[in-house]
Amino acid sequence: MADQSAIGAEGTAFDLEIERGKIREFARATLSSHPAYLEDPHPVSPPTFLTTMFFWQEGAPGHNPWPLVRLDPKRGMHAEQEYVFYGPPPRAGARLTCQSRIERVFSKEGRRGGRLTFAVMVTEFHDKATGALVARARMTGVETEKPPETEP
Amino acid sequence: MTERWDDLAEGASVPPRTLGPITRTDFVRYQGASGDMNPVHHDETFAKAAGYDAPLGIGMFHAGVLATWATDWLGPENVRAFKVRWKEPVWPGDVLTFSGKIVRRYDEGGERRVDLELLCARQGGGTAAQAWATFVVV
Numbered sequence: 001m002a003d004q005s006a007i008g009a010e011g012t013a014f015d016l017e018i019e020r021g022k023i024r025e026f027a028r029a030t031l032s033s034h035p036a037y038l039e040d041p042h043p044v045s046p047p048t049f050l051t052t053m054f055f056w057q058e059g060a061p062g063h064n065p066w067p068l069v070r071l072d073p074k075r076g077m078h079a080e081q082e083y084v085f086y087g088p089p090p091r092a093g094a095r096l097t098c099q100s101r102i103e104r105v106f107s108k109e110g111r112r113g114g115r116l117t118f119a120v121m122v123t124e125f126h127d128k129a130t131g132a133l134v135a136r137a138r139m140t141g142v143e144t145e146k147p148p149e150t151e152p
Numbered sequence: 153m154t155e156r157w158d159d160l161a162e163g164a165s166v167p168p169r170t171l172g173p174i175t176r177t178d179f180v181r182y183q184g185a186s187g188d189m190n191p192v193h194h195d196e197t198f199a200k201a202a203g204y205d206a207p208l209g210i211g212m213f214h215a216g217v218l219a220t221w222a223t224d225w226l227g228p229e230n231v232r233a234f235k236v237r238w239k240e241p242v243w244p245g246d247v248l249t250f251s252g253k254i255v256r257r258y259d260e261g262g263e264r265r266v267d268l269e270l271l272c273a274r275q276g277g278g279t280a281a282q283a284w285a286t287f288v289v290v
Contacts (some may be wrong), residue, residue: 022185025184025185026185026186026216027220028181028185029181029182029184029185029186029213029216030182030185030213030216030217030219030220031171031217031220032217032220032221032223032224034220034223034224034228036223036227036228036229037220037228043228044228044229046216046219046220046223046228047216047219047220047222047223047231047234047285048212048215048216048219048234048236051186051187051188051212052185052186052187054186054187054188055187058187074202077238078211078212078238079237079238080235080236080237080238081212081215081235081236082233082234082235082236083233083234083235084232084233085231085232085233086232088229088230089228089229089231
């Protein structure tokens with residue numbers, strides 16, 4: 001059962017550097033060969049690229065508040081993911097300051113019966129030099145009452 | 153080639169795309185790139201112990217392909233929002249079909265924008281994921 005007291009919990013801020021090689025690797029892994037990703041010396045990052053924040057958020061304690069929600073990993077799934085950009089997505093060379101917080105934890109009845117528990121984590125990405133808000137990510141996880149169904 | 157405003161009417165369709173059959177290698181390459189190394193998406197033994205017949209597809213992989221499919225059409229610099237909701241799991245061997253259309257065309261803050269609705273369907277018609285995207289159009 002998820003821990004409601006995690007609502008409002010904030011991780012400590014961490015830095016993220018947007019790198020050209022990482023963008024190229026990510027663009028190829030998401031099967032794009034657009035020259036804006038592969039040829040531009042200062043490429044813009046793909047729409048879901050900021051998921052790589054976990055490389056920067058993990059490895060030091062305190063940056064990631066998500067474990068405080070305590071969703072059961074055996075019954076947990078990624079339900080929804082959103083990225084909003086306040087201008088073009090960040091480019092290679094950008095240095096961002098990132099901070100995550102638990103926005104919501106709530107339950108509702110599933111369509112096929114059984115209680116579903118959702119948790120939402122918001123992460124804000126600010127330009128380290130100017131302080132401007134560059135992007136906001138919103139991750140929703142869900143925990144089912146029973147393990148997720150498998151293929152028949 | 154990036155589309156122009158005059159070509160983008162409400163109801164206009166994104167050029168469709170088929171993805172797959174998707175493979176364990178697709179999942180592994182995406183996992184290495186993203187940093188999410190959850191073994192349920194590549195380790196057969198782990199996946200079977202968790203009750204699955206095969207490694208479970210990683211939702212952020214086909215979401216990421218869906219997103220760059222849209223940016224290939226309307227321009228990587230022009231995306232302003234992307235949201236995905238997963239509906240049913242995908243498995244190695246699945247063939248996924250992407251479709252999408254412009255649902256709104258408007259001015260906001262002195263910029264021309266379009267909102268898209270996107271769909272990722274499995275063979276047989278099940279919906280793997282729905283997505284929504286916003287682009288500026290120059």
